Amino acid sequence: MNRIAAFLLCLLLCSCAVWTRIDQTDAVKGPGGNYHVVLPLGWVQFNPAGTDKLMITRDGPRMQRILLSRSSLEQAFPKLKKAAAISMLLPELAELQVAEMRTENSLTNIEIIETKPATVAGISAYRALLQYKDPKGLPIKILLYGFISKDSYHVLLFEAPQLHYFDRDLPVFEKMVLSARAS
Amino acid sequence: MRSYTIIAMALWACIVHAEKLVPFNSTEIQSVLAPEENRVWAQAEEIKQSIEKSDKLVTDNAIRVYLHAIADKLYPELRNKVHIHLFRAPHLNAFALPNGQIYLNVGLIARMENEAQLAALLGHEIAHFSYRHGHQQSQQVKSATAFARFVTLLGLPLIPDLLAISSIYGFSQELETEADEIGFERMVRAGYDPREAVRLFRLLQIEVKALDITEPFFFASHPKLQDRIDNFERLIREKGITDGEHSEKTFFEQIAHLRLHAMELDLAHNRYQPIIILLEAQSNLDRYPPEALYYLGEAYLRRGQEGDLQKAIKSFEQTTASVPTFALAHRALGMLRYKDRTHETAIPHLERYLELAPQAKDRAFVEHYLLEARKVHKP
Numbered sequence: 001m002n003r004i005a006a007f008l009l010c011l012l013l014c015s016c017a018v019w020t021r022i023d024q025t026d027a028v029k030g031p032g033g034n035y036h037v038v039l040p041l042g043w044v045q046f047n048p049a050g051t052d053k054l055m056i057t058r059d060g061p062r063m064q065r066i067l068l069s070r071s072s073l074e075q076a077f078p079k080l081k082k083a084a085a086i087s088m089l090l091p092e093l094a095e096l097q098v099a100e101m102r103t104e105n106s107l108t109n110i111e112i113i114e115t116k117p118a119t120v121a122g123i124s125a126y127r128a129l130l131q132y133k134d135p136k137g138l139p140i141k142i143l144l145y146g147f148i149s150k151d152s153y154h155v156l157l158f159e160a161p162q163l164h165y166f167d168r169d170l171p172v173f174e175k176m177v178l179s180a181r182a183s
Numbered sequence: 184m185r186s187y188t189i190i191a192m193a194l195w196a197c198i199v200h201a202e203k204l205v206p207f208n209s210t211e212i213q214s215v216l217a218p219e220e221n222r223v224w225a226q227a228e229e230i231k232q233s234i235e236k237s238d239k240l241v242t243d244n245a246i247r248v249y250l251h252a253i254a255d256k257l258y259p260e261l262r263n264k265v266h267i268h269l270f271r272a273p274h275l276n277a278f279a280l281p282n283g284q285i286y287l288n289v290g291l292i293a294r295m296e297n298e299a300q301l302a303a304l305l306g307h308e309i310a311h312f313s314y315r316h317g318h319q320q321s322q323q324v325k326s327a328t329a330f331a332r333f334v335t336l337l338g339l340p341l342i343p344d345l346l347a348i349s350s351i352y353g354f355s356q357e358l359e360t361e362a363d364e365i366g367f368e369r370m371v372r373a374g375y376d377p378r379e380a381v382r383l384f385r386l387l388q389i390e391v392k393a394l395d396i397t398e399p400f401f402f403a404s405h406p407k408l409q410d411r412i413d414n415f416e417r418l419i420r421e422k423g424i425t426d427g428e429h430s431e432k433t434f435f436e437q438i439a440h441l442r443l444h445a446m447e448l449d450l451a452h453n454r455y456q457p458i459i460i461l462l463e464a465q466s467n468l469d470r471y472p473p474e475a476l477y478y479l480g481e482a483y484l485r486r487g488q489e490g491d492l493q494k495a496i497k498s499f500e501q502t503t504a505s506v507p508t509f510a511l512a513h514r515a516l517g518m519l520r521y522k523d524r525t526h527e528t529a530i531p532h533l534e535r536y537l538e539l540a541p542q543a544k545d546r547a548f549v550e551h552y553l554l555e556a557r558k559v560h561k562p
Contacts, residue, residue, distance in 0.1 A: 080453050082453075087522075089518060089521070089522055089552075090548065091518070091545055091548050096453075098451075099451065099452065099453040102451060102452050102453075103452070103453075108239075108272070108452075109237060109238055109239050109271070112544050113544065114544050114545075114547075115544060115545045115547075115548055116545070116547035116548055116551075117547060117548055117551045126548075133236065133237055133238050135233065135237065136233075136236070137233075137236030137237065137238075
């Protein structure tokens with residue numbers, strides 16, 4: 001029994017995320033390396049091993065989180081079993097992204113507030129503002145940018161409770177997106 | 184899927200013969216509740232409140248009034264005790280809570296052909312409430328809820344309680360048969376044709392099979408639907424029923440917009456196959472509002488097989504021809520024409536879209552494409 005408990009404890013400790021404080025103002029490579037971006041100073045970052053993802057937060061992921069992710073075009077929407085393609089219009093990409101997110105149990109009620117064209121690292125992108133209520137009825141907002149660069153589909157996402165956190169930390173996210181430069 | 188199977192097995196393993204309870208039939212329901220049943224009602228109330236908070240209910244008063252009128256016709260003694268809600272979800276699902284809250288998914292009601300079919304479903308679900316099946320099940324499946332602790336479903340909270348006390352996965356065969364018998368009796372008494380129940384369950388069964396649906400819901404389960412068909416056919420045979428009211432016209436008028444909403448929900452979840460299967464049958468298409476062709480077009484686009492693009496364009500053109508004020512069909516045609524660089528055709532459709540939907544959520548995108556198209560095509 002003790003051995004099982006020790007094993008479970010080890011497993012728990014191994015799975016604990018290693019968060020590191022962002023203390024440099026230089027641009028760093030975004031996941032996949034197609035662009036560089038300046039991360040918010042003083043926040044903490046976590047790069048899950050073996051993934052093209054980078055998560056950033058200030059007060060904890062439930063308070064606010066920024067997620068930078070990269071996938072191959074073929075693997076862009078794995079749950080929908082759909083690929084992204086350069087020939088797609090940006091609103092098509094945005095619709096697929098939202099449909100992919102809706103496959104998550106907690107996001108089935110996600111609604112689009114607005115989509116519009118944008119530019120990230122000099123590349124045409126979509127900007128989608130979304131909202132949903134979590135199981136306790138708390139309104140959550142998501143702002144995401146998505147674009148195709150070379151052979152990759154990139155998403156820069158900011159999610160926070162509408163109350164207090166979203167509006168407070170949105171400028172930090174927008175500043176980070178503006179800082180993105182093609183590599 | 185494996186977790187659902189474990190839960191289902193656990194539920195079945197724990198179910199034994201139920202003690203018979205007196206059905207609710209008076210206005211003083213709460214005074215006859217057993218102490219343990221009060222706890223079940225409190226759980227149901229929590230679930231109800233969580234569902235309300237989730238923003239997933241349709242808030243259309245006209246359809247609520249219509250649904251309650253049918254419920255009152257079936258169970259006049261339970262007027263104001265049964266509360267029917269429409270859940271904004273495309274799946275084939277409906278369930279009852281022990282406190283008289285009945286939930287129907289928009290996707291399920293949209294598949295029905297007439298009021299008699301709706302009455303069959305409501306008759307069955309209200310019987311679960313009236314005959315206190317939630318309370319009976321909750322006493323038998325307490326241990327099963329432990330298996331379900333980490334399961335979430337459609338983003339609903341309190342799922343262990345929901346599994347234990349609602350009809351979402353179905354009750355024991357005995358309780359389900361009882362609900363069929365009560366529902367049948369109420370349908371006949373209210374003048375509905377109970378043969379429509381068989382037709383409804385067959386329609387759902389065909390869809391479940393064609394789409395290979397693996398959702399664990401009661402009305403999306405092939406064997407459970409077969410049980411309903413067998414029970415209703417037996418009852419019809421025994422009672423020698425050969426007719427009854429269908430009320431197709433009223434039903435059509437009341438739920439036409441819900442049919443479109445169900446397809447909107449299907450597309451939002453990238454479920455294009457149900458739309459194609461439904462609307463490729465001309466007989467079904469005739470029962471849908473003309474705007475349905477737009478959703479068929481979108482479904483073709485999402486499927487993206489050879490020839491689907493042409494089918495989509497044809498569907499969109501048919502929609503704009505029959506309902507020229509339907510904005511989304513203009514958007515679809517405008518975007519497709521922009522994409523294939525026939526800008527002179529794209530421009531009028533995009534302009535019309537913005538004219539018809541000035542508050543569109545993607546207005547900035549459409550304005551952007553319109554600008555680009557005008558740069559290329561200068562009249």
